[in-house]
Every structure is written in C-alpha cells, then in structure tokens.
Amino acid sequence: MPEVPFLLVLIVLIALVFDLTNGAHDSANAIATIVSTKVLSPRTAVLMATALNLLGAFLGTEVAQTVGAGIVGPDVVAGCNILVLAALLGAIFWNLLTWYLGLPSSSSHALVGGLMGAAIAYKGWDAPSYASIAKKVMLPLVLSPVAGFVGGYFLMVLLSWIFVKAHPRAVNAAFKKLQILSSAFMATSHGLNDAQKTMGIITLALVIFKLQPEVIIPAWVKVACATAMGLGTALGGWKIVKTMGHRIFKLEAVHGFAAETAASAVIMGASALGAPISTTHTISTAVIGVGSSKRFSAVRWGVAANLVVAWVLTIPASCLVAAFFFWVLKLLGLDR
Secondary structure, three states: OOOOOHHHHHHHHHHHHHHHHHHHHHHHHHHHHHHHOOOOOHHHHHHHHHHHHHHHHOOOOHHHHHHHHOOEOOOOOOOOOOHHHHHHHHHHHHHHHHHHHOOOOOHHHHHHHHHHHHHHHHHOOOOEOHHHHHHHHHHHHHHHHHHHHHHHHHHHHHHHHHOOOOOHHHHHHHHHHHHHHHHHHHHHHHHHHHHHHHHHHHHHHHHHOOOOOOOOOOHHHHHHHHHHHHHHHHHOOHHHHHHHHHHOOOOOHHHHHHHHHHHHHHHHHHHHOOOOOOHHHHHHHHHHHHHHHHOHHHOOHHHHHHHHHHHHHHHHHHHHHHHHHHHHHHHOOOOO
16 A cells, blocks of 8 residues: 655645535525525524535536646646645635635635646646636636526526416415425535535645546545535535625525526536536526516625625635745745
C-alpha cells in the first residue's frame, strides 16, 4: 500500500470542510422557499434536505469529471502539491465571507475561481483550460440564471392561468402539499450538482500526488463528500434562508412550488451535461421570475442587484485569494 503524504491528508480534510461549508451555505437553495411559506418548519425542512442532498450526491459523476479535469489539466499541474490546497483555501474564504454577509453567492464558482487562481500563480496565465471553462462554466454561468428566471416566470404564468377560477385558499392548501415534492426535487438536484464538485477536486489531488493515473472518482470519495454535504446542510444557512425566502419576493406556496420546480429542472439538466452551475444563481433567478410574473414591482430589485454583484465578483475574488494563498504556502516551503 503506497504511503499517503500528510499534505494530501490535509487537502482531503480541507476539501471536506469546503463541502461542509458548501452544504451550510447552499442549504438555503433547497429549503428557503418551503420555510418562508411555512409549509414545513425549519427543523423538518433541514432534515429532509440533508437526507436528499446525501441521495443526490450518489446519482452521477459528470460534474466531478469537469471539476477534476476540465478547469486545469492534471498534466499541466502535475507535481504541484499545494495547488489544490490553495484553491480550496481561496474558495472557503469567499464562502465564509459571503455566508457572514448573508449573500447567496456561488460556492461552485468560488471553487472554479480558486482553481484558476492557484493554477495561474503556479504556471502563469496559460495554465487554466479556457476553452473548457468557457463551455462548461462561463456559458452555464450566463444561461442557468436566465433559464431559472424564464422557467419560473412562465411556469407561474401557466399555473395562474390553470387556476384562475379556483379559490385562493384552496390553491394555497393544494400547493402546500405539492411544495414538499418540489422542495425534495430541489434538494436532490442540489446534492447531485454541488457534492460532485468536491469529489472532482479531491480526485484531482489524488492524481497530482500520483496515487491514481486519471480522474476517475473512487467510491470512498463519493461517500466522504456526500456525508460532508449532508452534515453541512444539517447546519443550515439561516441568514441566506432569510434573504432567499423573504427579502427578494414575498412567497406563497404556489410561488415556492413554481420556483423550486423550474430551478430543479435546470440543475438536473446541467448536471447531466457535466456543467458545475450555481444552484444559488438558478433558484434566486427562478424566485425573481416567479415574482415578476405577478408584477415587476413585486420584486425587491435592490436586493436582486446585490445578488448579481456577489455573483460577478465571485470568480475573480476567489481567484485572487487563491493566488495569495498559493504564494503564502510556497513561501512556507510546502511545495517541496
């Protein structure tokens, strides 16, 4: 059995901490609407989201392949033992900062930015796989929020048309039950897309340390990442729940159902294509789309604008922080 370097053990542990913060940071994606509409209590919603995040993490590896080999090529960063550690530190720093501020930014793009920043600090501007990043990250970065907004808007318009003659109280009662299903769908899709990102980065570290020849996700990595994601979800992100569930648009059960269903469909589709999209972007814009279907003034656009600023800043900010951590780790001599 090959000796496992201490630095690799440290990287795996920090990667799992990132997954934990991802679960805590992004748990709002799955439970904010169902909590704000009072369909489930926060405790029950968190327990449901935890279990279904665990389940979703085992349903695929396409996104993990993209993160492990599509942001920076393993051959390009071979032998750089501190690269993954610097990338994770950059992503975790941005996760914690936006969590503290209550901003639903993207953990996914923090990780992408971290990988890019560490790779650039190591080998210069040519190190990232820009063509793959453009196709698998930047294009979905633009399209997934648009799809969430459009899906939420038109699904809400369709539901309003179908139930135009129904009594509002009866509609609300029916969708309180249906929203449990849509929230479950959202939690599963969140686990499917987000847990895979840490699977990919741990596997990249295994390749860099020459413990396996290529980016193929081992079973123990799947179990570890799924567990960390579930624990993070159980911790919850209550500041972000408040932002998502109350500050963008005052939600009722039918609105929550429409937003969650539209967002989940987009996330599931992206996961099948191996695109590490932001579940936060998607559910946020789906909520905005649902609110806009009622009237544009129903949405608190100032809050929505703050979310956009956080999204735009995430990749460059985490890129810079990761590069800083790379240089610090190099000065400490950990690259030898």
